[in-house]
Amino acid sequence: MALVRVETLSRVFDVSKPWLNRVLERSPKTYLTAVSDVSIEIEARSTYALVGESGSGKSTIGRMLVGLLAPSGGTVEIDGVDLAQERDAARVAAVRDRIQMIFQDPFASLNPRWKVRDIITEPVAARGGDTSGLAEELLEQVGLSARDAGKFPHEFSGGQRQRICIARALASKPELIICDEPTSALDVSVQAQVLNLMSDLKDDLGLTYVLISHDLTVVQHMADRIGVLYLGRLVEEATPDDLFASPRHPYTQMLLAAAPRMDGFGRDIPPPEGEIPDPTNPPKGCAFHPRCALATARCRSDRPVLRDLGGSRVACHLAE
Amino acid sequence: MADPVLSIRDLTVEIPTRHGILRPVDRVSYDIAQGEILGVVGESGAGKSMAGNAVIGLLTPPAHIAGGEIRLNGQRIDTLGPRALRRLRGKDIGMVFQDPLTSLNPLIRIGDQLTETMLTHLDISRKEAEARAIAALDEVGIPGAARRIDSYPHEFSGGMRQRVVIALALCAEPSLVIADEPTTALDVSVQAQIIALLKRLCRERGTAVMLITHDMGVIAETADRVAVMYAGRLAELGPVRDVLTKPQHPYTHGLMASTPLASRGQARLHQIPGAMPRLDAVPDGCAFHPRCPAAQARCTASPRPVAQDGAAACWFPRIKQEVS
Known part of the structure; x- marks a missing residue:
């Protein structure tokens, strides 16, 4: 049974100019669709990776999974509980306890005025739990020393800080951890x-990861299943083996070809054409069609739905 | 030239x-x-x-x-x-x-x-x-x-x-x-x-x-060529293909092996133990020796500078070994 069930999830941001500008310039309100109609299921004890370039909506999905943002449409169910709709506060609190997050920048996500002990035990202390010896135990679990509990974040390097972030995420004994670019x-x-530590913890504690990353090599190494996002839409979902051996969506193919390769000595490939379009005014039909070499008239008018194709899911009219 | x-x-x-x-x-x-x-x-x-x-x-x-x-x-x-x-x-x-x-x-x-x-x-x-x-x-x-x-x-x-x-x-x-x-x-x-x-x-x-x-x-x-730096010093210098596929310096080797690409198909990534020293605590001898699997007494005494192109700053360079 899937631990996380996301259905037709959308998120729209109002990015209009201030009211007075709109009146004076007679410009209408503008909306940015960061996530559009995304449906995914994440099995317990697996690693699901969301990849995409900037503006693809991967972080927005991560934030909706933990409940930092409310969906504009669709649902996020964690273990059968929809955090945005559920009325029973006790059930919401129980599910919330089981979700944690690790952020990209270990310099911004630790309070510089707090001791490491307080940072790590905060998720438990906030719920009135017992925190004696907890920080020391967690620090050793993530490969730091128990003595580090009395230090401040500035005494640690970037990698050590990310270990502290992981220790904090583990404090409330979560099952699901959303990792937003944890090693970027x-x-x-x-x-x-850090990746080795994350793998070990997953095996030891039976964790489920949602790994948000733009780095294809990291994703290939860590993920059990990969979702590729383009302009807020899920364009392809597959296992790493399938995705890297035979990418089916033209965008995935382009992304894999463009990624620099360590064995690509003197490789001279024609780089991909064009850039990601303006998300406030996405192309009609398939969002990728202006950059796609295979695009047909149908791609310009109909938005492709995600189809099952031999274990993968692909949103392309032409994929087979 | x-x-x-x-x-x-x-x-x-x-x-x-x-x-x-x-x-x-x-x-x-x-x-x-x-x-x-x-x-x-x-x-x-x-x-x-x-x-x-x-x-x-x-x-x-x-x-x-x-x-x-x-x-x-x-x-x-x-x-x-x-x-x-x-x-x-x-x-x-x-x-x-x-x-x-x-x-x-x-x-x-x-x-x-x-x-x-x-x-x-x-x-x-x-x-x-x-x-x-x-x-x-x-x-x-x-x-x-x-x-x-x-x-x-x-x-x-x-x-x-x-x-x-x-x-x-x-x-x-x-x-x-x-x-x-x-x-x-x-x-x-x-x-x-x-x-x-x-x-x-x-x-x-x-x-x-x-x-x-x-x-x-x-x-x-x-x-075309690569200079690998570690703790302010040149660790290795040479043609890109040689340095990346047959690194002579243990640091370059560790660095290459710890990329997810090099460890494809393995459950764990290769790890270099420890971290690069801070500038106020660069060790004597070769700066890499505390983390080096091949370090010997000579490495702690004095560093070996990169002599010429295609050489590594190492007393015991790895010879013609592919990154595994």
């Missing part, structure tokens, strides 16, 4: 340490 | 602090030949950007060049005064930084920024400069260049802005371009466009490029 700010060798 | 465009010998940058002198760049030597792209890789704090800033004379005091020499086309430039250096920047050395928004003046139309740069450095008329500005924008792939020269930087997307910065860096026909993480802020597809552009323009003009980045993939696809 880290160097390669530190990234390897 | 012709004289290199840029030649750095035993370059040392020091920062005096209350707790002693820090050396973010420590006796680093390398050359870049005409038309060659040298990739400078390393992790944060390895001194790769600091070395680039020393070349263009943009060290922030109290950081200063404490030793060694820098030659551009045979002429020493580390001893030049601020005025001479200003003339050099833009004319003989072009620069592309990570964030295109901070390298462009937000209040000046991009056409004016280009013509102003050319009028300062080249002996041409305003009319010709304007014509060249349009040609330069056209060349970096900005559609409708003749119209877009009247646009302000904020009217461009991130990728287009970086194209403008490249046009700006190349407009005075410099012999060296220093590109410091030019694609780090960009998306994968745009990164591929910018890298292809930089590569094509520099090949066509025979411009030497110092490409500073932490991305091994970008280095593999773009650079």
Whole structure:
């Protein structure tokens, strides 16, 4: 049974100019659709990765999963509870306890005036739980020393800080952790340490990860299932093996071809054409059609639905 | 072989602090030949950007060049005064930084920024400069260049802005371009466009490029030679294929092996134990020895400098071993 069930999820932001400008310039309200009609299911104890370039809506989905943002349409159900609709406060609180988040920037996500002990135990203390010895235990679990509990965040390097963030996320014994670009700010060798730690913790504690990343190599290494997003839409979903061996959506193909390869010495491939279109005014039909070499008249008028194709799901009229 | 465009010998940058002198760049030597792209890789704090800033004379005091020499086309430039250096920047050395928004003046139309740069450095008329500005924008792939020269930087997307910065860096026909993480802020597809552009323009003009980045993939696809830096020192220098597939220095080997690509199909990534030392606590001998699996007594006593191209700063280099 799926732990997370997301159905026809959408999120629209109002990015209009201020009222007075709109009146003076007679410009209408503008809306940005950050997430449009996304449906995914995430199995318990698996790693589901969301990849895409900036503006693809991957972080917005992550924020809706933890309840930091309310959906404009569709539902997010975690273990059968819809956080946005559920009226029973006790059930909401019970589910909330089981979700945690790790952010990209370990310098911005730790309060510089708090000791590490207070930072880590905060999720438990806020609910009135017992925190004695908790920080020390968690610090050792993430590969730091129990003595570090009395220090401040500035005494740690980027990789160590990310370990503290992970320790904090683990404090309330969650089942689901949303990791928003957890290693993007880290160097390669530190990234390897943090990714290994995340894998170990997942195995030991039976965690479920939603891994949000733009780095295809990280996603390939970590994920059990990958969802590729383009302009707020899920264009392809597959296992890493299928996705990297035979990408079916033209956007996925373009993304994989454009990623720099460590064995691509002197590789001279024609780079992809064009850029991501303006999200306040997305193209009609398939959002990718202006950059797609295969686009037909149908792609310009009808938005493709996500179809099942041999274990993968693809939103392309032409994929087979 | 012709004289290199840029030649750095035993370059040392020091920062005096209350707790002693820090050396973010420590006796680093390398050359870049005409038309060659040298990739400078390393992790944060390895001194790769600091070395680039020393070349263009943009060290922030109290950081200063404490030793060694820098030659551009045979002429020493580390001893030049601020005025001479200003003339050099833009004319003989072009620069592309990570964030295109901070390298462009937000209040000046991009056409004016280009013509102003050319009028300062080249002996041409305003009319010709304007014509060249349009040609330069056209060349970096900005559609409708003749119209877009009247646009302000904020009217461009991130990728287009970086194209403008490249046009700006190349407009005075410099012999060296220093590109410091030019694609780090960009998306994968745009990164591929910018890298292809930089590569094509520099090949066509025979411009030497110092490409500073932490991305091994970008280095593999773009650079001719690589300099790997660790704790302010050069760890390894050589042709890109040799360094990346047959690294001699244990650090380079560990770095390559810890990328998710190299560990494909394995449950765990290769890990280098520990972290790069802070600049105030660089160990004696080889800076890497506390983390090195092959360290011996000799490594703790004195470091081995990189003797020549294709060599590693290691007493016991790995020989002809593929990254496993």
